[in-house]
Structures are given as structure tokens and as C-alpha cells.
Amino acid sequence: MAGPTREFWQERFTSGTIPWDRGTPNQQLLAWIADGTLAPGQRIVVPGCGQGWEVVALAAAGMAVTGIDFAPAALTLCRQVLERDGKQATLIDADVLHWQPDTPVDAVFEQTCLCALYPDYWTRYAAQLHAWLKPGGRLLALFMQVPPVADAPPGAIVGPPYHCDITAMRAIFPAMLWEWPKPPYPEVTSPIGKLELAVVLTRK
Numbered sequence: 001m002a003g004p005t006r007e008f009w010q011e012r013f014t015s016g017t018i019p020w021d022r023g024t025p026n027q028q029l030l031a032w033i034a035d036g037t038l039a040p041g042q043r044i045v046v047p048g049c050g051q052g053w054e055v056v057a058l059a060a061a062g063m064a065v066t067g068i069d070f071a072p073a074a075l076t077l078c079r080q081v082l083e084r085d086g087k088q089a090t091l092i093d094a095d096v097l098h099w100q101p102d103t104p105v106d107a108v109f110e111q112t113c114l115c116a117l118y119p120d121y122w123t124r125y126a127a128q129l130h131a132w133l134k135p136g137g138r139l140l141a142l143f144m145q146v147p148p149v150a151d152a153p154p155g156a157i158v159g160p161p162y163h164c165d166i167t168a169m170r171a172i173f174p175a176m177l178w179e180w181p182k183p184p185y186p187e188v189t190s191p192i193g194k195l196e197l198a199v200v201l202t203r204k
Helices: 006-015 027-034 053-060 072-085 119-132 166-172
Strands: 043-047 064-069 090-093 105-110 133-145 187-189 195-203
Touching: 006 072, 027 053, 027 133, 027 195, 043 053, 053 064, 053 072, 064 072, 072 090, 105 119, 119 133, 119 166, 133 166
Parallel strands: 043 064, 043 105, 064 090, 105 133
Antiparallel strands: 133 195, 187 195
8 A cells, every 4th residue: 555554643642653643623624514514414424533532523513423533542532532522433443445334424524545645545535525425414524734845856746735725626526427616615723733724515
């Protein structure tokens, strides 16, 4: 497998080397909860859930949440946060490129999973997200924007995080399969100082 391995992410969470972790839920997610984009009772999946701040926020908002990660240490941290806050969610140790829900879900919150996957796997991952969602379901995405690295060789693939160029996103989430809102898209600053573009796609 090209790119980061399970062992790579396990070591990151075991050692606490997780600079992307906010320590709180993403403010854009809280805005989507507040404005009704996400509603109580919905079934939602959080791929690459990590320490699980968003899992807890979604559970607190009354949603049936499934958090997926293939680093056991991440799931341990997520479970601890859920127990601390007295919330419940389903946590699954799985590879997002192979896992499938029992039935299609209402929403997926995609925050840092796509940009953590080597780009060779983006098309497969996008197909997975489409398969997870029921028709009319929503993909609430935060597409990581990574500035060019000055000393990188021309054409080099640098990451993680990998740059989720909006043109590439239109290619892997094509309009024949997804309804795109019109830009501009809200910008969210990540803990590592990079911007994320907040986009809500609707599965056709």
C-alpha cells in the first residue's frame, strides 16, 4: 500500500504526535448541527474519526454515529472521550477502503480521512462514500488545502496531509453522482495552520 500505513497512524496516536487534533469539535461541524444541515435521529459515519471530538458532538446532538479508524490507539482515545462525556457511538476498527455499513446512511462527515489517504486511493474512497450514503444523503466535507512545498521536486506528491485541490475533488466526486453547491465555500483554519474548504455534497 502506497502512502501511510496502519502502523504509521498507530505510532502517531500512541506517541501523541497528532498536531491536527483540535481538542474540540470542528467549528464547521457545530455550525452544520446548529443550522439544521444535520438533525437528531440521522445515521452518520465519521471515517478516520481519530480521537473522536466530532463523534462525541454528533452523539450529543442526538445522531446515531459510527466512527471508523484503523489505528486501534485512535479508537481507544475516542472511547475514552465518549465515556468521559457519557455519550454512545459505534466504533469500528476497519479500513475505510473495504468497510460497508449494513444499510445506507444519512450522512458522512469527511474531515481528515481523504487528505490522509495516498491519492492513488481517492477514487476508490469516493466510490465507498457514494455506496455508504442513501440517495439524497449528504457528504459534509472539509477539503484540506495544502500550499506547495518550495523545495519539493516538480510533480512530487507531498503529504500527508495531501492537497485536496478543488479541481481534483470535482473529478473524484463528479456531478453525475453528486450535487455540488455553488462557490464560494467557507474556509476553516486547521490546527496545523492550513485551510479547509467546507462543502456539502448531496448524493444522487
